[in-house]
Amino acid sequence: MILYLRYVAILLSVCLNPLVFAEGILHNDPFTRPLINTSPVSNAQGLAETVEEAPWNPQLSAVMVAGKNSLVTVDGVTLKLGEEKDGYKLIEIKDHQATFKKGKKRVVLEMPVMTMRQNKERGAE
Numbered sequence: 001m002i003l004y005l006r007y008v009a010i011l012l013s014v015c016l017n018p019l020v021f022a023e024g025i026l027h028n029d030p031f032t033r034p035l036i037n038t039s040p041v042s043n044a045q046g047l048a049e050t051v052e053e054a055p056w057n058p059q060l061s062a063v064m065v066a067g068k069n070s071l072v073t074v075d076g077v078t079l080k081l082g083e084e085k086d087g088y089k090l091i092e093i094k095d096h097q098a099t100f101k102k103g104k105k106r107v108v109l110e111m112p113v114m115t116m117r118q119n120k121e122r123g124a125e
Contacts, residue, residue: 056086060098060109072098074109 062073070093071080079090088100088107096111 060111065093
C-alpha cells in the first residue's frame with residue numbers, strides 16, 4: 001500500500017508540474033550543428049563581394065495538422081506556425097507539406113508518401 005501511495009505521489013508530481021503545461025515547451029535540438037553564416041566577404045580594396053546564398057533543402061520528416069497548433073519536424077527540429085529555421089518562417093502546414101517564406105522567396109517542402117505496398121516491401125528487407 002505504501003509503495004502504491006509513493007507511486008501515485010510521484011505520478012501526480014510529474015503530471016501536475018507547471019513546466020509540463022508551459023507555452024514554450026518546444027525547443028530546438030541542442031545537438032544540431034549551427035549553419036555557417038554566408039555574410040559578404042571583403043576583398044583587398046575594401047569592396048564587398050556578395051556571396052550567393054546556397055539553396056535551402058532541408059528534410060521534412062513529420063507533419064501534424066491541427067489548426068493553429070499544427071507542427072512540423074524539419075531536420076530534426078520541431079516547429080510550429082510562425083517559427084523560423086535558418087531565416088525561413090513557417091507560414092503554412094498541410095498534409096505531407098510545409099511552406100516557408102524568407103523575404104519574397106517561398107519554399108514548399110514535401111514529405112514523401114509511401115503506399116501500403118512500398119511500406120510492406122520496405123519491411124521485408
